[in-house]
Amino acid sequence: MNFTDSPSAHAEIAGTVQDHVDAARLAASLAALARFGGRDDGGVSRETLTDIDLAARRHLIEQARALGCEVSTDDCGNLFFRRPGREDLPPVLTGSHADTQPVGGKYDGAYGVLAGLEVIAALNAAGVETRRPIEVVSWTNEEGSRFGPGAMGSSAFVDPGRLAIYRDAVDPAGVRFGDALDAALTASADVPRLPMPRPMAACVELHIEQGPVLEAANVPLGVVTGIQxxxxxxxxxxxxxxxxxxxxxxxxxxxxxxxxxxxxxxxxxxxxxxxxxxxxxxxxxxxxxxxxxxxxxxxxxxxxxxxxxxxxxxxxxxxxxxxxxxxxxxxxxxxxxxxxxxxxxTPTHFPGTMLDAIERACTRASEQAGRAMPMRLTSGAFHDAMYLADHCPTAMIFVPSKGGISHNAAEDTDATELFLGAKALAYTVAELACR
Ligand SMILES: [Zn+2]
Structure with missing residues (x-):
């Protein structure tokens, strides 16, 4: 690859990476993680920092290392998978969470993490080196069902003062979050621990919509403008x-x-x-x-x-x-x-420059697939991106949820739409990492 520092060169690189996203590789990766806590009814039970979640975290670490990533963690047990850039600049961050509700689905959170790893695989396959590093994150305890509140990992990352309060949260069995967290950090003692927060150039989170808007419009990709x-x-x-x-x-x-x-x-x-x-x-x-x-x-x-x-x-x-x-x-x-x-x-409004970058990515992926152009919508649910928006330019991409259903074993998204979402993410992340 030849690197010139112009928007058209960045768009060309981003398009190349987008074209190297592999539907079968993504589907296999989603199926492999869904086995950790997989249920007979098709759902997943993988509450944060349970033995099943710790096994899933280990699986993610191995998957990322196999892709050549450097793995790190922090005092809240967030996992970061880093693909170095040409320059040691603040990275472009993507990812989501790998924990689920007591009975959740295969894609809420997990999809954002695994699509991030698919972006790394696509970058590797395309032989592209980006200017900035790219990091895929798996945030600790987004769901908040075992230990309240939710989004502990991302909110502690941007404001570490919150962690001392979180550590005293207790689950229904009387286990302290701090003790469960220390056990998880001990189990990943081979993973270096980096400070919270660290500077990030930008953050993009890909997630299932968990609502009915995209499906009703028959639109595969949504540009999320903000959170209620x-x-x-x-x-x-x-x-x-x-x-x-x-x-x-x-x-x-x-x-x-x-x-x-x-x-x-x-x-x-x-x-x-x-x-x-x-x-x-x-x-x-x-x-x-x-x-x-x-x-x-x-x-x-x-x-x-x-x-x-x-x-x-x-x-x-x-x-x-x-x-x-x-x-x-x-x-x-x-x-x-x-x-x-x-x-x-207060409401979160994602910055226009990030929305424009995501819109370009979604438009190219949708056009190639012969699907309707992306639409802009807001999120009714909280996401880790809400807290990252306090830290760096942030935005989100949504793919449809069948029947608008989530926090339920019946949660589902069409495989083609999961593929298009990962393609949109790949373009967005690659373009941002060229800047
Ligand atoms: Zn989620």
Missing amino acids: AVRWFRVDCAGTMAHAGTTPMAVRRDAMAVAVAIAQELYALAPRDAAAGSNELRLTLGRWTVAPNSVNTIPGHVSFTVDMRCLDDAALDRAEAALRAACVRHAQASDAVTVERFFHR
Whole structure:
């Protein structure tokens, strides 16, 4: 390869790498990782830092070394697979996570990591040397199902102060995240540990959409423009426990009646309006605790969580104000109502230069395959890229999810679309690594 420093030369190199992505090699690599925690129903159970996950991490290390990569880790157990560049500059980063929900699918996360390794294989096959190094990352504990919160690896990488708090997270069996992490680091003692964070030139994450938009449009590749803002609340309603048969309705201090009234006001803020599209306010009241949780006792205490999401932070401001006002108003019918906001993220908007690079890559791959041109969409789910966006220019590529289903053994994506996604990633990463 001859290197000139012009955008057209970079595009030519990127096209060559894209054309060396191999569908069969990618499919075999996806099938091999899916065997770690593979289930009879086609799903995968590979929660973070379990024995199965540790075996999968070892498998990834060996796969990367076989491709000639240098492997490193960090204090949060993130794994980095590096293909050196001509110059020792900050690398272009790609990848995702290899952990799953208790019952997850083969592609959520794993696809982004393995497509990254396929990009390395394509670079090797094309005989291309890039100016910058390229690193493929497998972030620790993106799912957050065993140890909360999610995206620990990527968020600790960009802000290592978070790790001390994460280390005290405990799983349902009483295992500390810090202890599970130390065991994983001991198991990979042959892997050098690098500091967190390190400078990165750019980051591209390829992921399944986990929603219905691309499939409905019959579009194989999506350019992700940003990620919704989110706020989490806990609402606690206190009442007075009393006998269900003997206590007249007029004198009850019923914590459930108050909680339900607040919930109804909340749902009224988020009407089911198909015309709202991805800009709608999304509300989920997902976790309820009721005490004493008895069929014939008036509830003395009810608490529930509220997950509010929207691309528009101002809409979340209005929804939060309405929630707080409802809690004040309904407190009069109970002993006390408190509302606590325990997590929030402002919306993520990926930079235009990154979107343009991804669009070029997706357009070339789609054209070659005779498929519809890429579309721009937003992400309703969190991703590691959300945290990397705080650290370096970042963006994401989506491929369709059949039926919009994920966090489910039935999660699936067409093999051709998985191939096109890897091709789009290869072009994007190669082009960025030439700059
Ligand atoms: Zn994921």
